[in-house]
Amino acid sequence: EEKKKKEEEDKKKKEEKKKKEAEEEKKKKKKMKKKKKKKKKKKEEKKKKEEEEEEEKKKKKERGGEEGAGEGEKEDEEEENKKEEEEEKKKKKMKKKKKEKKKKEEEKKKKEEEEKKKGRGEEKKKKNKEEDEKKKKKKKKEEEDKKKKREEEKKKKKKEDEEKKKEEEEEKKKEKKKKKKKKKEEEE
Structure with a gap:
């Protein structure tokens, strides 16, 4: 009877373990899908931004801006690219750190299970179990x-970017107005 x-x-424990593993796999797949989607969105946004900048450059060229006007824009673009590269490096470093932390935690968990x-x-x-629950709650909160x-x-960044864009647009309008006035005065 005891046996x-x-x-x-x-048998019950094995079934529970199997169920838990299946759930973990499901969560993992969902997370990966979400990550892929986020990456795709980011790529599309970057492409869109580049296209908009290209379009802006094209328009400027067509309008025939004065000499050296595109120089500052080129510097700004280089600065922006540099910033983006730095951000990317930072993100990769963080990702690596996170991966290593996860690996350590998994190894610890495996050891504890054994x-x-x-x-x-x-x-x-x-x-x-209680300790694990506490850790999970703490981790979740973090x-x-x-x-x-x-x-x-x-x-915050989005707001700042929008404000910057707005300021630039205002500056362009002022410059355009100034040129128009100057031209009018010269004609008179």
């Missing part, structure tokens, strides 16, 4: 905070 009971418990299999007593398991911070920074 039968143990076999049933083992130790649990060896058997240490129900109280120890319970304690470990990730949420990071996400919130990233979103805020993104919004």
Whole structure:
């Protein structure tokens, strides 16, 4: 009877483990899909930005701006490219760090699972489970905070970019008005 009971418990544990693994795989796939989508969106946004800048350059050329006018724009573009490269490097570094951290955590988890299999007593398991839950909650909170911070920074940057764009547009309008006035005065 005891043997039968143990076999049933083992069977139940195996099924639960299998279920957990399937869920983890599902989560992993979902995360990868989300990541891919985000990457694609970013690429499209970058392409769009480049096209807009190219279009702006084309228009400037057609209008026939004065000599050296495109020089500052070229410098700005180089500065922007440099910034983007720095951002990309930073992101890659962070990604690598995150990957290493995840690997360490997985190894630790694996080690703990193996130790649990060896058997240490129900109280120890319970304690470990509680500790894991605490860590998970803490990690979840940290990730949420990071996400919130990233979103805020993104919004701030977007706002700043829009304001900068607005200022540039205003400056262009003023310059155009000035030239028009000068031309009119010269004609008179």
